[in-house]
Amino acid sequence: MSNVPPNGEWSERVGRLQEKLASAGMAGCLVTQNVGIYYFSGSMQAGYVFVPAVGEPTFYVRRSLVRALEESKIRTTELLSFRAFGEQLRADYPQSFPAAEAGERPLVGSDLDVMPAQLYLKLGEVVPGARIVDASTLLRTVRSVKSAYEIGRISEAAEVVAAALEEGLAALKSGMTELELMAIIELGTRRRGHIGLMRMRGYNQEIMTGIVSAGEAAAEPSYFDGPAGGRGLSPTSPKSVSRRPIGRDEPILLDLGCCIDGYVIDQTRTAVIGQLSPELEAAYRVSEAIIRQTERSLRPGATPEQLYVQALDAAAEAGLAGNFMGFGKDQVKFLGHGIGLEIDEWPVLARGFRDPLEPGMTLAVEPKFTFPGQGVVGIENTYLVTENGFRTLTKSPERLLAL
Amino acid sequence: MSNVPPNGEWSERVGRLQEKLASAGMAGCLVTQNVGIYYFSGSMQAGYVFVPAVGEPTFYVRRSLVRALEESKIRTTELLSFRAFGEQLRADYPQSFPAAEAGERPLVGSDLDVMPAQLYLKLGEVVPGARIVDASTLLRTVRSVKSAYEIGRISEAAEVVAAALEEGLAALKSGMTELELMAIIELGTRRRGHIGLMRMRGYNQEIMTGIVSAGEAAAEPSYFDGPAGGRGLSPTSPKSVSRRPIGRDEPILLDLGCCIDGYVIDQTRTAVIGQLSPELEAAYRVSEAIIRQTERSLRPGATPEQLYVQALDAAAEAGLAGNFMGFGKDQVKFLGHGIGLEIDEWPVLARGFRDPLEPGMTLAVEPKFTFPGQGVVGIENTYLVTENGFRTLTKSPERLLAL
CATH class of the missing domain: 3.90.230.10 (Creatinase/methionine aminopeptidase superfamily)
Structure with a gap:
């Protein structure tokens, strides 16, 4: 058995999460934990992976971008700054992260069983247009x-x-x-x-x-x-x-x-x-x-x-x-x-x-x-x-x- | 240098945190992370340590109580259940955890830089009478x-x-x-x-x-x-x-x-x-x-x-x-x-x-x-x-x- 993952490994993983997101009525899932980031991107560098319910996922990399670009199997881009992360998400995924004034507030899942509360509270500030909810059950089920x-x-x-x-x-x-x-x-x-x-x-x-x-x-x-x-x-x-x-x-x-x-x-x-x-x-x-x-x-x-x-x-x-x-x-x-x-x-x-x-x-x-x-x-x-x-x-x- | 901590080690640690809690206007601090629990109790068993701004701290132990009772240097008791934890805190520390109806909602610090968001949200439900705020700066300063x-x-x-x-x-x-x-x-x-x-x-x-x-x-x-x-x-x-x-x-x-x-x-x-x-x-x-x-x-x-x-x-x-x-x-x-x-x-x-x-x-x-x-x-x-x-x-x- 080769220790190089076959083509299709990562799109298969993303696809299975997307099915569950759709069933759960979530617009997408923001993955913050190193293990989950690796599972969906093929790289364990520091940053966040966003998987929309429909469409291409993105790995937003804080560090090391150089290395993530070598390793990642999904779209990979620089995380400009945490403060600007909300705008970056809004530009890339307007349906998941509408402006706060839009008023609809789609559900965005995340790994709240491992994400520190401090990060959860800060995320709520940078993406006021979305409601961050716990998607750990979905993530653990996909990985099982x-x-x-x-x-x-x-x-x-x-x-x-x-x-x-x-x-x-x-x-x-x-x-x-x-x-x-x-x-x-x-x-x-x-x-x-x-x-x-x-x-x-x-x-x-x-x-x-x-x-x-x-x-x-x-x-x-x-x-x-x-x-x-x-x-x-x-x-x-x-x-x-x-x-x-x-x-x-x-x-x-x-x-x-x-x-x-x-x-x-x-x-x-x-x-x-x-x-x-x-x-x-x-x-x-x-x-x-x-x-x-x-x-x-x-x-x-x-x-x-x-x-x-x-x-x-x-x-x-x-x-x-x-x-x-x-x-x-x-x-x-x-x-x-x-x-x-x-x-x-x-x-x-x-x-x-x-x-x-x-x-x-x-x-x-x-x-x-x-x-x-x-x-x-x-x-x-x-x-x-x-x-x-x-x-x-x-x-x-x-x-x-x-x- | 002995590897047994001297008498006074733990009360000194608790005392230094209490000074900072008082200055910050916090009624107490709920410590949830294993390292912090050890720092204030002398034991790293699973549970929570509550340090009131004034008075004796308590280690609420989920597992192993047997072992925590042997190791802990502070008041140590069984955590009855997470659902009942709010009532247990209210009974032991009524000033920090008043009933929700009381309306004053004292500030209770916690280690939000490491506590998972899921736990933070559940804690908010079991202690509705208190406002859980980030005390990681205080905790890290005391330990420095x-x-x-x-x-x-x-x-x-x-x-x-x-x-x-x-x-x-x-x-x-x-x-x-x-x-x-x-x-x-x-x-x-x-x-x-x-x-x-x-x-x-x-x-x-x-x-x-x-x-x-x-x-x-x-x-x-x-x-x-x-x-x-x-x-x-x-x-x-x-x-x-x-x-x-x-x-x-x-x-x-x-x-x-x-x-x-x-x-x-x-x-x-x-x-x-x-x-x-x-x-x-x-x-x-x-x-x-x-x-x-x-x-x-x-x-x-x-x-x-x-x-x-x-x-x-x-x-x-x-x-x-x-x-x-x-x-x-x-x-x-x-x-x-x-x-x-x-x-x-x-x-x-x-x-x-x-x-x-x-x-x-x-x-x-x-x-x-x-x-x-x-x-x-x-x-x-x-x-x-x-x-x-x-x-x-x-x-x-x-x-x-x-x-």
């Missing part, structure tokens, strides 16, 4: 279905993280700290082109290469919007690795990913030096059973909510409802998530997500069980929804890694 | 003056990056790619406790460990809000390292930092395998002269604007105005920046920053020159402003590293 090019990039990220995990496992020994093990795995992903972080849309959420955490440290709860947090290095980095040495006979959570050419993979394996207690081993087997059950249902037409609810039922039947996807107040209410340019894409395998799965969606499914004082066990694969079922994108062998 | 504890953390980060740079230089050889060199330096910072990224406040800005870039690749412009960008790995990571091999006789820009216990350091050294052309070597000497000139002025009372303007003058006198801090349209309009929990703190050494420097401010000063097709040369140190002058926090020896 991946092209062949995008699936290729996620697959490449899967190869990279699998190779780095092998290097980490080869070096793993009792007494090594979580941080030391993670540093080896990160070296492996970085050398192969990991950009250094996995982009995450959620406010205040951060993830670089995932979580390596063992024993009771892995079971420590955290702000992080995932089933496991980890102790972390300090209150200023309160998740993932700590300086705790990894011991024998405790579960080692290896929840790892990387970002290659902008696209993210996410996978989890559980390892142990020695052997797990019967209770934890049994819970690991339940996570395997849940991921197999999920695979059997994973096809177009199934709903994310159904996948989540049947996993909850399976955990409850195994007597592990209280340990599933975190513990106590710190349980998260999902089984998995869409993945692509960001790690927290749509759909979420959670209640409320009732639109059926479609071919081209990519999902990380991560049944995990938390035992305070003991650790976290579980498994996570990234899948592609196909016409008839699914394809596993994760490349690492799937087993309890007893060393 | 560091405590002894904070200076200790930045100094520790300086030790870590200096050690990692030594490891990178020991491994550097002609033909190695920028990415390979960076991976070695990152391994060095990570093993010593770098959290993996340097937090940056600016929207759409990202920096993990800095920039390693050589020759013409370093001179490629980028969206990044700094004097040098670098080619990067792809249009989805369009700055810092590329897979270009590092050659002989070209400038190697080593603009590096790390984040230890939440605090960031930032420094730049220029290296060369062989020797620089006379033109680039002369420009490097001008960057040294500008940093010496800046040091002579670096004391309480000097203004950031003065430091910037005199650097501009020095660059112009050397005939390098067009190469200073980037090239052409891609020049940035500053000489340096505050640094602490974030890499882009206040004050910025730029026009418009006319409030005099104060003891306790920490500043990265980074005179650099860009030569398209040839590379970037320059130097950067992080300084503490003291009662009588400055102290250099950067630990790496300062010279043109000819290898």
